[in-house]
Amino acid sequence: MFMIPFIQLFSCFIFLNAIIIINGLTTADIYSPCKRQPALGFEIGTIPDTAFSASSFVEGREPFRARLNDRFAWRPAFMESDQYLSINLGARYYVTGVATQGRRAAREYVTRYNIMYSDNGHNWFQYTNEDKIIVNFVGNRNDNGIVRNNFSDPFIARYIRFNPRQWNNFISMRVEVYGCPFTASSFTFDGQTIAYYDATFIPLHNQQDELRLRFKTNYPTGVLFYAKGTQNNDYLTVELRDGSIFVGLDLGSTPERPGATVIQAGSVLDDYQWHDLAITRYWKNISVKIDQTVIYEESQSAFNSLDLDGRDDSLNMHSYTFKTFNAYLEIFRKPGASSIDVSFQMRTFEPNGILFYTNLSEPRYYMVGINDVPDQDFLRLFLDEGQLACTVQINGNKRTVRHRRINLHDGQWHEISLLLTQFRFNITVDYEPEFSNTQNNLSTTDLFTFSSNGGQIYRETSMNGFVGCLRQVIMSGIQILPRDIATNLTAVRANDNRPRTGAVINHGVLIDACEMFDRCTPNPCRHGGMCHQTWTRFHCDCSGTGYSGAVCHVSDMPLSCLDYKLNRMKVDEIIPERRTMIDIDGSGPLAPFPVICRYGSKTESLNLTEIGHYHELESYVPSGYQLPNLLYSQAINYLVPLLQLFSLIDRSYVCKQYIEYTCFNSRLLNYPNSPFGWWVGRTNQTMDYWGGSEIGTGKCSCGLDMTCANPNLFCNCDSQFTTELKDAGYLTRKEYLPVLRVEFGDTGPVGSPQYARYQVGRLNCEGDLLYDNTVTFRKADAIITVPPFEAKIAGDMRFQFKTGFNSATFGSAILVQNVGYDNGDLIEIRLQSPREIAFRYSVGRGTNIVTIRAPYDFNDNDWHTVHIEINRQEARLTVDDLSAANPEDQTTFRHIQLTSNLTIGASVTNRNGFVGCIRAFQVNGQLIDLKSQALRGMYGISPDCTGKCQSNPCLNGGRCNERWSTYDCDCTFTPFRGPICSTEIGTRLEANTMIKYIFPTQGVTATEEETIRVMFTTYKKQGILMQLKSDRIDEKGLIDYFTLELNNNGGVRVKFNYGFDTFEYNVPYDLTNGQNHEIIVTRRNQGKLIVISVDNYEPYIDVFPQTQQIDMQFDSPRFMYIGRNETTPPEEGFTGCISRLQFNRIFPLKYAFLEERDPSITWTGSSIREWPCGTEPVKYLPEPVEIPPDRGFSILALPRPMYKQYVYERNLALILGSMGFLFIFLLVGIGICYQKSNKSGHYKTKEDKGADQAIDADAAIIRGDSRHPDLTEAKEWIL
Known part of the structure; x- marks a missing residue:
């Protein structure tokens, strides 16, 4: 049995940021099944109440009541299948089973449920069967019975979660978990660390093997385990490729029967969660189990045992790194050889470069013009666009041979050999020869170079040297070893002061190491982009991915059908139906998918997907x-x-x-x-x-x-x-x-x-709710904070803004800012001026700026899209259809590390704020819900895009300019002025006053539609309110005119003649009552419709018949008279106040009272000045003052044992402070009394109190004492 204790581990754990658990001397100690499988203590209270949590609960049915045989049970607030009960076991356990109950005597229980587990409480795994199908465990059939489910594949976890799927009446659960503690030793590998075991002296020959381990990583590729023998090249490898486990096994191969077997298992294993791997072999039968998934395979080898007998020390794999184009090795050999035999292994990412070079003759010279140019026979072995080629020039005849293999710059080791004799020319790549017969009169010189030409070549010097690694460099059967290499020519000189035969001189080559940096592992290209690299840089091929950008991070597809309509469809484009691809999360992990967008007709507001x-x-x-x-x-x-x-x-x-x-x-x-x-x-x-x-x-x-x-x-x-x-x-x-x-x-x-x-x-x-997620920043120091921006491989941020921000008044405005307090990292998006947006960023190398200057204004109160992206290749800013980027130095690039919250609306210190609307805020494809924060009530921020102009604050037709924190009214095309266009512009006229306005010659030439408006107040039934005259005389000798005047009845007469007939209408109301009256006359429909409105009376409407003989055009209005005209006697002019004077977009009284009066307006008679005509301008109540929060104030929570001491010290401070204040108050009082005493002196007069108001002593006595009778002093009269 082949077991894996750590002290015997001969493994090449080349695994980035991975943690491998190998524990104990046998595999049974790592995954030893619990013999007793005890309960973990839910029922007896070993697991505390605080360890229980749930998606929701009702009062009295809290999560901690979900203990087996408890009086109560957990019950969620909502009867939905996404509810769950979670328990923190306090440590990792080898979980073997669970048990459930319902709520006693209530007929409430769960009949089906799922199990999830986790190591950190954040990332959860579903418990699945061998086919990766979620297991629905059978629950209870009554409310008090206990149903236990044992796991066919136990798992190791610290957190466990119960997810009810079906239930009776209501969800109610009491639970218990069974298992035993799990302990293991952890080892961290940084991608370069190797733990190995040399089996030279203890060879392993097994017919049955077992390997078990746990690992977690967030990198998709790496070697976990590697073992190889030297007899039949037996090996066992375990590696992670693109998030899947690949197990390679060869029990021995023969030319007739290759024995290599590769098994793939699992996926998405680079999620930085613990995964359990078990590999077992019995003879040729192999099983690979990753978590709950098991793959069975049979070896194709002709052998049954795995033979691992250590390494062969006779093979020297010395490597040499050529880190620059100018690095090379010089090798001195005895000249005059008739053949060249060179072999080596090569790996590189550069498609071009000289691998090997030597001259084949002494230089010859020939004339070019008046100069002697050298020429020389040579041999050059080189890479040309990833293809091996060899050029030989002998006796001036040049010949190039290319090998059929391509893409030799893929970063893998390739076997290269060159053999050149007088009769044969052979180059071999990975044991594939390319040869030809030739006739060469070959004779070598004494100098050979690897990489570059060492200054030997006189022609074609534009080719760079080789950049990459060489190893097993052999010339004429002699391997070049590090001990043979010198760093200067002096160290290898012979007695005749020439380099000795066999000497090797190093020019900038790194010896005995292959120092290559694989910039494509892990793959920096997102969304399936193909990574290609050179020695110093990489680039991404995004073809066919649906994404673009430097690292294939930016989606080419619209976010939704509505996004296409808003941002990509032309204004006049009408597409009732469009089949397209959309990318719902933009740069996020979800791939684009096909949809049908339906927009309906031009009159329909339809956005269907x-x-x-x-x-x-x-x-x-x-x-x-x-x-x-x-x-x-x-x-x-x-x-x-x-x-x-x-x-x-x-x-x-x-x-x-x-x-x-x-x-x-x-x-x-x-x-x-x-x-x-x-x-x-x-x-x-x-x-x-x-x-x-x-x-x-x-x-x-x-x-x-x-x-x-x-x-x-x-x-x-x-x-x-x-x-x-x-x-x-x-x-x-x-x-x-x-x-x-x-x-x-x-x-x-x-x-x-x-x-x-x-x-x-x-x-x-x-x-699309994305574009409904909108907030309004009303205050320049209002902010919304969200978690920091992250860009490990690549990161992006996208949003839309709308503003009427005035940079001349407020300066620049920060839309977004995020900083790293410890390292100085920064990202910031700033509206620098109405036509300029800047993306400022710092990744530890100073602040860089990407700026976009547009040919239009960004503060036009229209939506503009901002998109920033930062990755290993570049930092890019895109605004609407404009884009700019700064390239990044890939050799010094590091991930941006931001520690503050991502601050939206101002800087992190609440300065240089933005006022306006922001919507559809996405970070790395995920929607940031700003609206929900605004709905909770925040200083200076409102949900939706609601500006100040929405309430129409500008009166009398004034145009509201939205500034979001405030507004201003444009009263240009109204007869009013003031902050909200509510201030009347009028004047008082005497009977002899005449105001005359002369239309500019380049102004109105002819009109068929007019708006004429006047407000007046008077007591006299005379005078012209407004009269318009043309300066053109028609063929009848008449001129066009329009008159608005008071008649003898106190009404208003409207009279005009535009060349076809005289029209007259008299208002049947007496308006000379000293009150303000407004009359508006409008002509529409090419002059055929006239409407006369007076105050709130029913308007008079007349429609003129349409005939070719009727001239409806007011030709060339030239003069306007107010009060009277030149033919009106001075005593018969208008007397009163007149305001709101308007003819279309001409406002004569407004021009008369400008700081610099318009010379087109004059008056005669009594002088005029601006007068409000008895009206007061409208004023709004001031808006409620919003008080910003105390952002710099923090409350310190004191430790509980210090509480009494703290109270004592606080009370003592209050008492002493009060006493000090009273003492100071007493001193001030004494000082005041002392000053008064000094001013009054010590002498007190006895004068009567009435003396100060009396004219003599007698009066003083009488006034000073009420007891004296009121006697009048006797007077003597002399007649």
Whole structure:
């Protein structure tokens, strides 16, 4: 028996970041089955209450009550198949079985459940059988009985999870787990470490072998175990390739019967979870077991035993690394040889380079112009685009021979040999010769070089030297060993001062090592991209993957049908239906899949995604399927993998799927009795309702609207009529879709006339919730934080933003920032200016910037897409259709390491913030749910894209410019001004005042539609409110005009003549009452419709007949008069206040009161000034002040033993502080009294209190004492 104790392990564990467990002297100690299989202590309380957790629970039925034989039981809050009960066992155990109970005396128990297990509580494995099918364990049949299930393949885990699948009444569980502790020694391998055992002195010859180990890694490729003998080249290898285990075994091969056997097992084993591997062999029978999957194979060898007898020390595998194009070895041999015999092994990633070179003659010279140019015979062995070639020039005749093998730069070792004699020319690659006969007068010189030409060649010097590794270098049967190599010519000089024969001189070659870096392992190319590399760089071939970019990380497909419509469909493009591929998670792991996008007509707002399957046609259920004996079952297989399909459903607004059942005396739901037909959805539950109905009803659509064939039943087909009936409708609960299986069982015995047909339609989903995940940043210091950005091999971030941000006012705005506090790493996306976005990043080598400058503004309040990607090749920024990148140095690249949270909306210090909307935020293809955080209530952030302009704050037709944190109103095309366009621009006119506005000559030439608006207040029934005149005289000698004036009744007269007839209308209301009145006159429909509105009165509407003789055009309006015109007497002009003056987009009063008055407007008579005409501008209440959180404040939790001391010290500080304050207050009071005393002095007068207000002493006495009578002083009069 071949056992694997660690002290005897002769293994080459070349495994990146792997941990291999090898424990004990025998395999039985590693995976020793528990002899007693005791309970782990749920019932007796060894496992504490805190170890129990669950997806949900109801009060009084907490997870810790799920102990076997407990008084109560665990019960979730929701009766759904995704509920679970998890237990932390506290350590790793070898778990052999479980037991379950229901809730006592309640008829609540679980009848079917799954088991999951984990080592860390985060990554869970389903317990499966040998075919990797999830095992549904049989549960309880009553509420108090104990049902135990032992595992046919025990597992090792620290966490275990129970997932109820079917239950009676309610989910209730009490559980126990059985097994024994698992202990093991762990060893960590960094990709270079090797643990080995030399079997030279203790050879192993076994007919029965067993190897068991556990491992975990996050790298898809590596060697776990390697053992090889030297007799018949027996070997046993275990390696991981692309996440699968490959076991290679050869019990001995002969030319007639090769014995190599390769077995592949498992997949996705590079998930950094523990996996159990067991390999057993008995003679030629081999089994490989990975977790619960077992593969059996029989060896093809002619032998039965595995012979491992150590290594052959006679073979020297000395390697030499040529790290640069200029590194080479010089070898000195005796000149004059008539043949060249060279062999070596070579590996490289460079497609071109000189492998071996020597001159075959002394230099000759010939004339080129006036210069002597040397020429020389030579031999050069080189790689040309990965193909081996040899060029020989003898006596000036050049000849090149190429070997048929290609791609020799694949990084693998290749055997190369060259033999050149006077009659034969032979080059061999991996034992495949390429030879030819020749006639050569060959004579060698004394110098040979490996890689480069060592300065010997005089022609074709553009070819670089070889970069890679050589080993087993043999010339003329003599192997070059490291001890023969010198570093300078002085060390190898002979007595005649020439290099001695056999000397080797090193020029920059690394001796006795092959130092190559495989940049393609692990594969840096994502999504199946092919990696190709040179010595210093790699590149990815993304052909056929559906992805692009430097490492095939960016999807070429739209994220959804809605994404295609929003971001890829042209504005005027109308595509009712499009078959396309979508990639639901972008750069994530899910592959693209085909869909049908339906957009409808141009007038429809339709965004449907349609997914087909292989069973869309109506299918027949013949007789012979009758429950409970036989059930017809059909799985519905979709054109899309289920994982992608589930993701599409979850991201859609709504989904629906048509389902139909046509019957002839064949029942369906049979409610309230047991059903004869049902469908199964994504939750793997049998659904008790049909299309057009609702879950839990047990009805078809006719049962809801009471239109069934039998009014006492709930489905047409349950009527058992001998006529063909149908139940059909749409299933709309997307959490249960799609339909994965249909099952029917009421078509009677074989030969019965009963039958049924069914049809399952395509899945239809509408919309994409990705673009509904929108938030608004109202404050420049508001942020949302999410976990840090990660980019191990490659990482990307994608989102859309909308803003009216003004960089001139607020400076630049940071959209996203993430920093590494310890190492200075950084990623930042910043809106630097209205037309410039910058991606700043640092990976420990200083800050780099990728900038995009667009020919349009980004702050135009329209959506713009930002996409950044950082990988080993480059850092790229894409904004809309613009893209820029910085190349990365692959020799110094390291993964970005960010420790702060990913901060969205501002910097990590809440500075340089962004105001606007952000939506569809994805990191590495995963949606970051920003909206849910905003819904919880955050400072300065609102869900959805809701700006300040949404409430229409700008009045009187002002245009609102959205700034998101605020807004501003553009009143340019209104007769108002002010922050919200509510301030009237008017003036008071006297009777002699005339305002005249002259239209610019390049302005209005002719109009057929006008808007004329005036507001006025007056008491006098006279004057012109507005008059427009043309400067053109028609053939009748008339000019076009329009007049708005007050008539003698106090109303307003509207009068105009545009060349065909005079129109006049008088408003029948007296408006000269000192109140404000507004009149609006509009012409529309090419002048044929006129509407006159006065205040809130019913408007006057007139329609002019359409004839060719009617001229509806106001030709060349040139002058506008207000108050009066040149022919109006000065005393008959308008007296009052006038405002809101407008003719189309001309506002004369606004021009009159500009800081620099428009010279086109003048006035005569009394001067004018701006006047509000008795109106007050509207003002809004100030918005509530949002107080930012105290981001720098933290509460320190003190240790409990220090609590009393802390309280004592706090109270003492309060007492001393209060006493100090009182003492200071007392001192201040004493000082104030002292100052008053000094000012008043020590002498006190006895003057009466009334003296200060008396004119003499007598009055002072009377005023100062109320007891004195009120006597008037006697006066003497002299007459």
